[in-house]
Amino acid sequence: MVWTNETTGLNEHYIQQDASIKIAGRLFDQAKIEEIAIVDNKMQPLALITKQDYIHYSLLENVDMPVLDCSLENSWVCINKKQTLPQLLFIKADYLVRVDGKGRFQAVIPKEQLVRQYIKELKNPLLFTGQGSLIVVVDSNGEKVYLDLYQASNLNDRFMDSFNQSSLWISLLNAATRGISRQGEELSWGDIDWTVFTLPVYEKEKLLGAVGLFYYSPEIHAVIKQIRHLEEMYKEVNTIIETSYDGFNVTDGQGVVLRVNRSHQRITGSRPENMVGKHILDCVKEGELSDSVTMEVLKHKRTVTAQQQVRNGKHIIVTGTPVFDEAGEIIRVVCNLRDITELKTLEGKLAETEKSSKQYRNELEHLRKQHLYHEQIITASEAMNKILDEVQQVADKDVTVIVLGETGVGKGVIAKEIHQSSIRRDGPFIDINCGAIPPALLESELFGYEHGAFTGAKKGGKPGIFELAQHGTLFLDEIGELPMDLQVKLLKVLQEKQILRVGGTAPIPVDVRIICATNRNLREMMANGDFRSDLYYRLFVVPIYIPALRYRKDDIIPLMNYYLDKFNQKYGCAKEMAPEVQKKMLHYSWPGNVREL
Numbered sequence: 001m002v003w004t005n006e007t008t009g010l011n012e013h014y015i016q017q018d019a020s021i022k023i024a025g026r027l028f029d030q031a032k033i034e035e036i037a038i039v040d041n042k043m044q045p046l047a048l049i050t051k052q053d054y055i056h057y058s059l060l061e062n063v064d065m066p067v068l069d070c071s072l073e074n075s076w077v078c079i080n081k082k083q084t085l086p087q088l089l090f091i092k093a094d095y096l097v098r099v100d101g102k103g104r105f106q107a108v109i110p111k112e113q114l115v116r117q118y119i120k121e122l123k124n125p126l127l128f129t130g131q132g133s134l135i136v137v138v139d140s141n142g143e144k145v146y147l148d149l150y151q152a153s154n155l156n157d158r159f160m161d162s163f164n165q166s167s168l169w170i171s172l173l174n175a176a177t178r179g180i181s182r183q184g185e186e187l188s189w190g191d192i193d194w195t196v197f198t199l200p201v202y203e204k205e206k207l208l209g210a211v212g213l214f215y216y217s218p219e220i221h222a223v224i225k226q227i228r229h230l231e232e233m234y235k236e237v238n239t240i241i242e243t244s245y246d247g248f249n250v251t252d253g254q255g256v257v258l259r260v261n262r263s264h265q266r267i268t269g270s271r272p273e274n275m276v277g278k279h280i281l282d283c284v285k286e287g288e289l290s291d292s293v294t295m296e297v298l299k300h301k302r303t304v305t306a307q308q309q310v311r312n313g314k315h316i317i318v319t320g321t322p323v324f325d326e327a328g329e330i331i332r333v334v335c336n337l338r339d340i341t342e343l344k345t346l347e348g349k350l351a352e353t354e355k356s357s358k359q360y361r362n363e364l365e366h367l368r369k370q371h372l373y374h375e376q377i378i379t380a381s382e383a384m385n386k387i388l389d390e391v392q393q394v395a396d397k398d399v400t401v402i403v404l405g406e407t408g409v410g411k412g413v414i415a416k417e418i419h420q421s422s423i424r425r426d427g428p429f430i431d432i433n434c435g436a437i438p439p440a441l442l443e444s445e446l447f448g449y450e451h452g453a454f455t456g457a458k459k460g461g462k463p464g465i466f467e468l469a470q471h472g473t474l475f476l477d478e479i480g481e482l483p484m485d486l487q488v489k490l491l492k493v494l495q496e497k498q499i500l501r502v503g504g505t506a507p508i509p510v511d512v513r514i515i516c517a518t519n520r521n522l523r524e525m526m527a528n529g530d531f532r533s534d535l536y537y538r539l540f541v542v543p544i545y546i547p548a549l550r551y552r553k554d555d556i557i558p559l560m561n562y563y564l565d566k567f568n569q570k571y572g573c574a575k576e577m578a579p580e581v582q583k584k585m586l587h588y589s590w591p592g593n594v595r596e597l
Contacts, residue, residue, distance in 0.1 A: 010107035022063040043104040048074045086203045090139045138176040139209035175200045175210035192216045247337035253330045255280045269312035293320035294333045315344040378562045381554035395421035402539045403517040405546035408595030411517035419473040427472030435481030449502035473513045480520035491535045549590040
């Protein structure tokens with residue numbers, strides 16, 4: 001750093017060599033300065049007069065005396081603008097006079113100003129100058145080149161004479177000659193506890209000397225301890241922020257970025273220097289962030305969380321938290337960023353796994369449906385496999401199903417398969433053949449009866465099939481044989497989901513799925529008036545038609561083998577089906593279908 005070339009506010013005041021003390025005093029008063037350069041007619045510096053000199057000669061009433069006739073003993077050295085601040089610190093003079101390339105006066109720089117400027121540029125909050133502090137500068141040869149006498153004015157001469165034998169002086173010499181620094185250590189000297197800072201001064205790795213700051217005021221001790229405590233707290237918080245795996249960015253109450261930690265760069269790919277000092281919306285425009293949670297926090301004055309995808313493709317979750325002052329205004333917004341890319345990846349893999357699992361389940365289900373034996377369903381034909389597909393599609397839909405087909409095709413087996421594949425599988429499956437029970441008894445079998453409903457009625461009554469099938473499935477086989485009066489009552493049950501026992505007065509709610517079956521042509525019966533049209537349409541929600549065995553000959557041999565194995569095991573035989581027998585079986589029409597086989 002070229003300090004003399006960059007620093008402003010220097011003392012550029014001067015007077016000519018023939019000026020009087022009075023003229024100097026007038027300039028001291030007007031410019032509020034402490035020293036004035038004396039130059040010749042070519043602007044070459046000749047001497048320095050200080051305000052203390054002026055006061056001295058004013059008291060002697062010699063104000064008309066030319067300044068050069070005064071006894072001026074101020075030490076000063078000419079310097080040029082290319083010399084650096086560390087170099088200037090160790091020049092043995094109280095004042096430095098800056099001159100241009102031709103030796104013409106430019107400014108007066110007190111050594112005190114240089115020392116304070118150097119301490120300020122160290123940017124250490126524990127280092128400050130003022131009453132209660134002693135500042136000493138020593139070069140690398142151990143020679144004292146500056147002592148802040150003003151700040152040490154309350155220390156007597158005897159006290160200062162002993163400084164060269166003190167622990168303070170030894171610590172400063174160690175810093176100036178060996179580069180050993182002390183940072184706020186406590187040392188005793190002259191019955192006073194001092195807080196000591198000795199600061200080695202280097203230029204291009206060369207040790208030039210050291211600056212010593214010695215504090216002896218109890219108040220300053222307390223302030224330094226408090227600053228040190230705050231500094232430790234800051235370091236702790238800073239360490240937590242910088243070592244956090246999560247990213248952080250902090251803005252002020254207007255959205256200007258104040259801080260970004262290292263993890264923020266790792267997560268987002270945005271360098272801190274591209275964000276700090278900029279408004280958060282400018283960072284979004286420049287692609288450093290995909291969106292601004294900060295602005296949402298400032299808008300709604302509450303914590304906001306959002307998911308984003310940043311420039312490097314990572315998925316993150318951002319939580320912005322407002323910090324309020326005592327007046328309830330937002331002074332900071334702290335945004336926490338967490339990388340959830342792995343979670344997103346796992347989420348995607350899980351979705352793929354679930355999709356694959358569903359596909360595998362569907363394939364297994366399809367294979368299960370195509371298996372030759374499943375819950376007593378023996379099939380190898382395409383027609384029956386399509387029917388099994390229909391069964392699986394309708395099984396978990398709690399709707400009424402009617403199974404159609406000739407006698408013996410396996411309508412009851414299909415009804416059981418629907419029940420076993422439905423959400424009612426844990427409930428009862430009750431089947432009743434409407435054509436096998438006399439019409440006079442069918443009503444009481446279906447709906448039950450109360451005590452005394454008719455002669456011979458069981459004491460206490462009896463629940464009907466509907467009640468016994470509660471939360472399960474009721475299979476009404478041969479529904480075409482149901483008398484007309486019971487058709488009306490069945491329709492009412494389907495519509496109102498409740499029954500009335502024979503001889504009863506209170507309706508009973510029922511939760512039953514109805515599956516019907518018939519080998520008759522109900523549409524034709526409806527046209528002839530033998531089957532109610534309203535019940536017909538209630539039952540024909542999902543019709544499933546099972547083709548006769550003669551139309552699905554691929555099932556004949558598997559069925560034969562199944563039953564042959566079954567009866568061989570039952571009777572202890574080892575019969576086999578000869579090829580010519582199989583051939584005849586395939587050409588037979590099977591009017592009785594599977595039951596006949």
